[in-house]
Amino acid sequence: MTVKGLVCRNCGKEYPEAPVSICEECFGPLEVAYDYEKIKEAVSRKTIEGGPASLWRYKALLPVRGAPVDLGAGFTPLRKAENLGRALGLKELYIKNDSLNPTFSFKDRVVSVAVSKALEFSFSTVGCASTGNLASAVAAHGAKAGLTSYIFIPADLNPAKVAQALAYGPNLVCVDGNYDQVNRLCTEIAGYRNWAFVNINLRPYYAEGSKTLGFEVAEQLGWEVPDRVVVPAGSGSLLTKIWKGFRELNDVGILDGGPPRLTAAQSAGCSPITTAWRSGGDIRPVKPDTIEKSLAIGNPADGRYTLKALKETGGTAGSATDGEIIEGIKLLARTEGIFTETAGGVVIGTLKNLVERGEIDPDERTVAYITGCGLKTQDVLRQALPEPVYIRSDLGAFEAAIGHAHRQVAGEVA
16 A cells, blocks of 8 residues: 555644544644655556546555545546637647536545545545535445435535435535535534544545546646646645646656646635735635635635645636636637536636736646536526527528528627
8 A cells, every 4th residue: 555644734743544634733734645656666657548447547646445436537538629729819728628527527536535435434424515516426426335425515505516416315404604614514513423524534535536637637648747727726625636646646757847837716706815826915714705606615725735836836826707707608618519617617717817917828738627517507607698599380480580680690790
């Protein structure tokens, strides 16, 4: 086994493997520590390429000993986005489309790792605090593993995400409050219930699943590092773990060179990381006010580490307004045929803004991470889309409708 244990990201204190996430010395967050020399002996480009077409092709770099709880998450497409690139003025833009995972978001990666670890620790109940996508991923993987699931969400969550989570049969608890309040409640429950909360007491293991989004992009680019990646940022964990993923491939000799320039994308209505980055100050908690619910984390747990990652890689941070989020969703759909949820709208909207500000070089090889499917947040688009054409079932009605539409367009152009 290549896992050495846990280590505090602040003070460096080491711990054995256990379902804990906070350092008892300095209260800093814990993360998994590996023996990279052992990994270097066990893994190569060839062994990875011969693995399953899922995140588990990278098992040597993940903290799971036995057979994983695997619904097939990972190894999602990386597509060259030529149409969108032309629209934005970028010569080499790629979309990493993680909306094609089993429950239609990147959360399947982290949950596959966390629920696998919950079984190793002999838990019989898994849970989470969620803004939507994590709810479905935990419920689905919990069902596959035969575990009881308790899912806690803000009561104003997108209806489609609530319906999807309920389909897997969990105990779903709607809390009157925002995500930060839900998370505090779950932290209290985890303190006296012997439950595996994937993003609380299992957080060090859970977060490791996000590294595979770095691993896959490197592999899919022919074991090369892109110049820049644009990542949606809520807690900041996804961005920092993608950063860790690129560094680890370098540490074990699979990649040459450092990680790409990291770019954090946030909603303007909840942008504590972007605000801190642009002001040069510390993270200040905010109250979310945005249509984007999945990134609406006003007090990001990994905020300070995200700022460190941006600084060390020469990256940046930006944001998109609610209107720009909707336009980003529509632009990606119109140009590349990819229907993303609001988090993807944040990524495309932020990318567009940063290109226009001159903060992203048009010649950079850029990868934009799309982390969830648009079917989850259809409600936010309804008022921004045109009405369909309604006709009787005959050719004359069709011709009349088409003629009317053409006259409208001609009038608008004139």
